[in-house]
Amino acid sequence: MTMRSSVRDAMLAAVPSLRAFAISLSGNVDRADDLVQETLLRAMANIDSFQPGTNMSAWLFTILRNLFRSEYRKRRREVEDTDGSYAESLKSHPEQHSRVEFQEFRVALAKLPPDQREALILVGASGFSYEEAASICECAVGTIKSRVNRARTRLAELLSIDGADDFGPDHTTRAILSAGGRG
Amino acid sequence: MQTHAAIRRAGGRLSREDQRRLGDILQRVYDDVVRQGVPDRFRNLLGELDGERRESGAAQAAAPGEAEARHTPEPDRFVAAKGLPHDKGSN
Numbered sequence: 001m002t003m004r005s006s007v008r009d010a011m012l013a014a015v016p017s018l019r020a021f022a023i024s025l026s027g028n029v030d031r032a033d034d035l036v037q038e039t040l041l042r043a044m045a046n047i048d049s050f051q052p053g054t055n056m057s058a059w060l061f062t063i064l065r066n067l068f069r070s071e072y073r074k075r076r077r078e079v080e081d082t083d084g085s086y087a088e089s090l091k092s093h094p095e096q097h098s099r100v101e102f103q104e105f106r107v108a109l110a111k112l113p114p115d116q117r118e119a120l121i122l123v124g125a126s127g128f129s130y131e132e133a134a135s136i137c138e139c140a141v142g143t144i145k146s147r148v149n150r151a152r153t154r155l156a157e158l159l160s161i162d163g164a165d166d167f168g169p170d171h172t173t174r175a176i177l178s179a180g181g182r183g
Numbered sequence: 184m185q186t187h188a189a190i191r192r193a194g195g196r197l198s199r200e201d202q203r204r205l206g207d208i209l210q211r212v213y214d215d216v217v218r219q220g221v222p223d224r225f226r227n228l229l230g231e232l233d234g235e236r237r238e239s240g241a242a243q244a245a246a247p248g249e250a251e252a253r254h255t256p257e258p259d260r261f262v263a264a265k266g267l268p269h270d271k272g273s274n
Contacts, residue, residue: 008229015225020216037228044232046262066261102212109212124206125213152205156197159205 007047010056011040017126018060024121025068027110035071039064058128062136065118072114108158112151119147120155 018039022032042063043050050059109117115137122133123144130148134141197205 011229012221012226015221016217016219019219019222020213023216024213033222033224036225040225040228041232042262044229049262063261070261102208102215105208105212109209120209121213124209152197152202155205156201 007050007056011043011060014057014060015040017057018064021061021121021126022064022068024109024125025065025114025118027106035064035067038067042067055132058132058136061122061126061128065136069114105159108155111158112154116147116151116154119144120151123148 015036018036019032022035023029026032026035039060043060050056112120118137119133122128122136123130128136130141130144134144137144
């Protein structure tokens with residue numbers, strides 16, 4: 001049975017976004033790339049269960065998310081990896097890809113509960129609709145909406161956006177926020 | 184449209200402006216990775232797997248586990264869209 005090149009191309013096209021999702025989830029490029037690799041292997045091995053014409057990207061995201069959650073549970077049992085220590089590890093080992101100006105944001109993102117983080121990323125960065133995100137996370141659309149809202153609120157608190165009448169971020173955050181247009 | 188303060192009082196919600204700014208940062212952090220494109224590692228992986236499938240025409244070329252998985256009528260638990268079993272206690 002030959003894998004149609006269109007299928008392979010669709011997988012390739014999804015890789016950059018899959019990596020970004022995996023890095024956002026795991027906070028670690030090496031782990032993320034391993035997750036992406038495992039996702040692609042499983043997808044290839046089970047390509048017959050992919051429905052042609054449906055969203056390849058969403059299918060791959062679903063697989064990657066399942067793999068990550070399984071691994072995450074395992075790790076939690078092995079090491080009590082609290083959100084705090086995870087965030088600290090991000091600080092002490094900044095990833096190559098990550099520009100310094102993003103570091104504070106990444107650390108804040110890492111402090112979100114996993115459910116909220118993934119919902120926010122899927123909807124806010126990967127470009128999935130609430131319905132698609134709900135399908136990937138296997139929950140109700142309303143649950144995704146509420147997770148996204150809570151994630152935003154919590155992020156704002158962590159980045160000191162919340163609070164005063166005027167915008168109150170102090171150091172790096174202000175730089176990030178005002179850096180706006182620069183790409 | 185509610186005011187900034189009213190939104191906060193109502194439910195700890197962020198103003199649209201704050202949401203937009205947060206969204207912008209998130210998108211930029213994410214796109215920073217997306218712009219890196221497809222690392223060779225994955226391009227090669229998919230190319231190899233594709234070649235193996237074409238050559239073998241059957242399930243011989245891949246690792247035994249993979250070959251079995253390919254012929255398993257039901258997708259494995261990670262691929263199934265129904266999620267992980269809740270009572271998966273040990274791994």
